Amino acid sequence: MKPVSPFLELEEGPRVSVTFDGATLDLPEGANLAAAMLAAGVDVFRHTPVSGAPRAPYCMMGACFDCLVEIEGVVRQACMVAVKGGMDIRKPHGGDDGPV
Amino acid sequence: MDRFDLAIVGAGPAGMSAAQEAAGHGLRVVLLDEQARAGGQIYRDVDRVARLRGDILGADYTNGARLTAGLRHDAIHHVTAAVVWAIEEGFRLCYTKDGRGAQVAADRVLLATGALERPMPLPGWTLPGVMTAGAGQIMLKQSGVLARRAVLVGSGPLLYLIAAQMVRAGTPPLAMVETQTLADRVRAMRHLGGALRGWRYMLKGVKMLAEIARARVPRHIGATGIAIEGEGRAEALRFTRRGRAHRIACDTVFLHHGVVPNTQAARSLGVTHRWRAGQSCFAPVLDDWGSTDVPGLFIAGDGAGIGGAKAAEIAGRLAVLGLAAQAGRLTEAERDRHAAPLRVALARDLAARPFLDAAFPPFAEALSPADDTVICRCEEVTAGSIRGHARLGCLGPNQAKAFGRAGMGPCQGRYCGLTVTALLAEASGRSPDDTGYYRIRPPLKPVTLGELAAMEGSATETAEKETAT
Numbered sequence: 001m002k003p004v005s006p007f008l009e010l011e012e013g014p015r016v017s018v019t020f021d022g023a024t025l026d027l028p029e030g031a032n033l034a035a036a037m038l039a040a041g042v043d044v045f046r047h048t049p050v051s052g053a054p055r056a057p058y059c060m061m062g063a064c065f066d067c068l069v070e071i072e073g074v075v076r077q078a079c080m081v082a083v084k085g086g087m088d089i090r091k092p093h094g095g096d097d098g099p100v
Numbered sequence: 101m102d103r104f105d106l107a108i109v110g111a112g113p114a115g116m117s118a119a120q121e122a123a124g125h126g127l128r129v130v131l132l133d134e135q136a137r138a139g140g141q142i143y144r145d146v147d148r149v150a151r152l153r154g155d156i157l158g159a160d161y162t163n164g165a166r167l168t169a170g171l172r173h174d175a176i177h178h179v180t181a182a183v184v185w186a187i188e189e190g191f192r193l194c195y196t197k198d199g200r201g202a203q204v205a206a207d208r209v210l211l212a213t214g215a216l217e218r219p220m221p222l223p224g225w226t227l228p229g230v231m232t233a234g235a236g237q238i239m240l241k242q243s244g245v246l247a248r249r250a251v252l253v254g255s256g257p258l259l260y261l262i263a264a265q266m267v268r269a270g271t272p273p274l275a276m277v278e279t280q281t282l283a284d285r286v287r288a289m290r291h292l293g294g295a296l297r298g299w300r301y302m303l304k305g306v307k308m309l310a311e312i313a314r315a316r317v318p319r320h321i322g323a324t325g326i327a328i329e330g331e332g333r334a335e336a337l338r339f340t341r342r343g344r345a346h347r348i349a350c351d352t353v354f355l356h357h358g359v360v361p362n363t364q365a366a367r368s369l370g371v372t373h374r375w376r377a378g379q380s381c382f383a384p385v386l387d388d389w390g391s392t393d394v395p396g397l398f399i400a401g402d403g404a405g406i407g408g409a410k411a412a413e414i415a416g417r418l419a420v421l422g423l424a425a426q427a428g429r430l431t432e433a434e435r436d437r438h439a440a441p442l443r444v445a446l447a448r449d450l451a452a453r454p455f456l457d458a459a460f461p462p463f464a465e466a467l468s469p470a471d472d473t474v475i476c477r478c479e480e481v482t483a484g485s486i487r488g489h490a491r492l493g494c495l496g497p498n499q500a501k502a503f504g505r506a507g508m509g510p511c512q513g514r515y516c517g518l519t520v521t522a523l524l525a526e527a528s529g530r531s532p533d534d535t536g537y538y539r540i541r542p543p544l545k546p547v548t549l550g551e552l553a554a555m556e557g558s559a560t561e562t563a564e565k566e567t568a569t
Contacts, residue, residue, distance in 0.1 A: 006229065006351030008271060010244035011152065035243035043228045043333050050480040054332050056228030058477070058515075060235035061141055062134055062183075062545075063216055063362075065510040066226075066477060074548065080183075082136065 005041040016085030020069075027083045034060060034067045034078035037089075045069055045078060046091045068092050104130040104177070105427065106420075107193050107206035109184050109365060112140020113167060113409045114401025115212030118416035119178075120170035125424045128175050130204050132182045132195055138168045140214055141234060142409045144241040153244060156268045160304075160409075161241070167413065186542035187369055191396065194555075196547055201555030208396045208423050211366055212416060215359035215402035218381070218462055219515045220254060221469045224328030225355065226477055229335075233356035237262050246271045247352035251337045253326060254357035255280040256460040257301075260308040262354065267315040275318045275348055277339055279357060279463035282322065288459035298452030320346065324465065328353050357463045360518060361403045367540040369394050375532040378454065379406055380462050381518060382537055389422025390415060398423050407450055414446045467522055475523070476516035478509020486520055490527030496536045497521055510546055513538040 015026045020042060027036040034057040037045070044054040045067050057067035060079045067078040070090045078089075106122050108115045111133035122129045139146045143164025150162040171178050179197065186194040191209045195202055217232040224230065233252060239245040246266065250273045252259050263273055295302055312319070325340040329347075336349045360381035363373060371392045373382040383405040390398045400419040401412035418439055425435040469475060471484030481504050486494075489503040497513070497520045500506045506520050507513030513520070517538050525535040 006248055007239075008246045008248050010246065010269065032239075032243050035239045035245045038239070039243070039245045045228075048480060053226060053480070054228050055226065056333075057231065058235065059217065059232050060238040063511060063514050064477065068510070080134065 005039055006043075007035075007039045009039050016083065018083065018085070018087040018089055020089045021091055029083055029085065031083045032060075032079060033069075033081040033083050033087075033089075036083050037078060044091075046093075049093060101192070101203050101205050102130070102177075103205040103207075104128045105206065106130075106208050106210060106423065107132065107191065107204060108210045108212055109133075109187075109193070110140065110212035110214055110401070110403075111135070111138040111171075111178065111180075112142060112212060112214050112401060112412065113164070114214070114403075114412040114416035114419075115140070115210070116167040116171060116416070117413040118210050118212060118400060118420045119176045120167075120173065121417040121420040122424065123173040123175035125420065125429050126175070127420075127424060127427070127429065129177065130206065131171070131176060131178045132184050132193065132204075133178070133180060134183050136181050138171055138178065138180070139164055141238060143167065144238055146241075149241055149244075153240070153269075156265055157241060158265070164409075183545050183547075184365070185545045185547045187365060189369065189394065194542075194547075196545075196551045199551055199554065201547065201551045203555070208398065208427065210390070210398045210400060210416075210419055210423065211403055212399075212401045212412070213362045213365050213403040214412075215406060216362045216514055217356060218358045218360045219475070219517075219519050220355040220357050220463065220466045221473050221475045221483070221516075221519055222253075222326050222328060222355070222466055223470065223473055224330065224334065226474050226480075227328055227330050228333040229330065229351055230328055230353045230355065233258055233262050233354040234359070236352075236354045237265070240265060240269065247273075247354070249274055249350050250352040250354055251275050251277060251348050251350045252354045252356070253277045253279075253323075253337065254355055254463055256356055256358050257305060257308075257456060258359070259354075259356050260305065260312065263317060264308040264311045267311050267317070272312075272315045272317050273354075274350055275320060276312070277323045277326065277337060277348075278319060278321045279323055279326070279465075280321065280460050284459055284461055288455050291455035291458055295452040295455035297448060298450070298455075301452040301456070326463075326465065357466060358460065359402065359406055361405060362514070363403065363537075364512065364514065364540050364544050366392065366397075366399055366403065367537065368542055368544055369397060371397065371399070373537065376405060378457050380467070381406070382521075382532070387422075388418075390419035391422055391426075396423075396426075407453060410449045411446060414442050414449065418442055418446070467519075468526060469519070475519045476506040476509065476513075478511050478516075479505040479507075481506040481516070483519070483523055486523040487527055490524055494524065495528060496524060497538045498536070500524065501538070507538050512540065512544070 105127040
């Protein structure tokens with residue numbers, strides 16, 4: 001079930017399925033991944049390696065690195081990636097393992 | 101490796117106008133930009149978005165399509181989604197595209213890397229749900245995604261613009277919590293005479309404020325003691341105004357108290373920067389044509405000092421006139437003749453800037469945050485730690501890295517550098533210039549070994565080719 005998102009999408013378009021930490025998300029194809037995940041109700045993208053604090057996109061322009069996710073094994077900035085069907089997305093460093 | 105007369109980094113207003121101007125003078129140009137489509141942050145995705153949401157975003161945004169159209173020219177090689185991670189003198193530019201490293205060479209380089217939001221470290225600013233106001237606007241422009249229950253916090257024209265755009269899109273912000281004071285307004289008044297020459301900006305401001313007022317968005321001016329509350333994500337904003345405590349429940353907090361030049365690439369090349377007191381930021385030292393103290397390296401747009409999109413567009417053209425003359429493509433007389441009307445337009449466009457800088461100064465509490473506030477988001481270093489380093493004898497930002505890892509994370513100090521300089525300067529009683537800034541080294545953005553291994557024209561590949569011939 002789609003969680004209630006603090007964000008609203010103005011347009012409808014073709015959607016594709018991706019997984020985030022095993023859960024399926026239907027996101028607009030070709031959309032900015034960070035914005036699409038926020039609109040789909042994802043509020044925590046990663047936990048920091050220092051204290052394990054939750055983080056989510058902050059700058060949306062590739063400068064802050066707070067939206068880091070692991071896509072098919074490579075850690076990338078979600079705000080610099082376009083949505084493609086079938087993407088396997090995870091929190092970096094194994095997600096909820098806490099401080100590394 | 102391809103060689104060009106000019107390499108431009110950044111396809112915002114300065115980079116796009118510069119590319120067009122350079123092509124017009126017969127220069128072969130490579131334009132490298134991180135985004136998939138031209139526009140920079142101000143005209144983000146304008147070619148695709150103008151018809152979808154142009155009415156919400158306004159004519160100042162849709163006009164950007166004029167600049168993107170100018171990129172369609174045989175002499176302009178626009179490389180999209182290219183992350184530049186090293187610029188070597190001479191010049192060789194290393195970038196990553198589609199998971200592969202690549203390089204281009206150029207006789208001259210123009211950095212048009214634009215601005216970043218000024219860091220606004222407040223209690224709770226690292227919580228999910230807290231973003232820059234620019235991020236809110238980028239989501240609206242590129243993705244048509246709007247915050248349902250947002251509070252806008254800070255000061256400056258960008259806050260009014262995004263508030264007005266949210267009103268037009270049908271989801272006005274819950275409130276605006278503004279940090280500028282009546283005293284700031286009074287101080288700004290001495291610049292009003294000059295500002296009226298930039299009357300278009302002043303008129304736009306009045307119109308935006310009217311739109312915000314019509315939508316009955318509450319404005320709290322002169323707020324202090326601002327903090328974001330929440331367990332695991334932003335849930336409310338607390339602040340004090342005229343001695344009274346306020347709390348606004350919300351899902352999203354958009355922070356903004358000005359933008360500052362993105363100087364990472366320029367600093368990696370050793371360009372001299374100086375503290376600009378009127379804008380409370382470092383800016384590169386340039387001549388009238390945007391030329392730096394590194395031969396052949398030019399800077400234009402907000403990366404050279406904050407002036408806004410129109411000024412950036414003009415500065416991009418002026419820099420190209422300067423470098424084309426240097427390259428012998430124009431005589432000095434031709435250069436000056438082309439530049440004269442641009443200089444008049446630039447002066448007119450910048451006329452309102454001293455008023456805006458004085459009326460909407462950075463939020464004092466965020467320039468000197470409380471001890472337990474995180475200032476380096478990557479390494480979770482607090483303001484108190486930096487003050488502690490200073491007591492132990494740490495004099496500059498580079499030493500602060502060794503003392504406590506501030507600025508060592510993937511953002512490389514982009515969102516803590518100015519705060520670290522300010523805190524160390526405050527503790528030692530020295531100026532920001534004497535305190536200095538982080539030394540920036542390549543890679544400017546992380547690059548994977550796989551991307552390096554897949555580099556076209558890498559040193560080994562070139563050597564193999566040379567051996568074969």
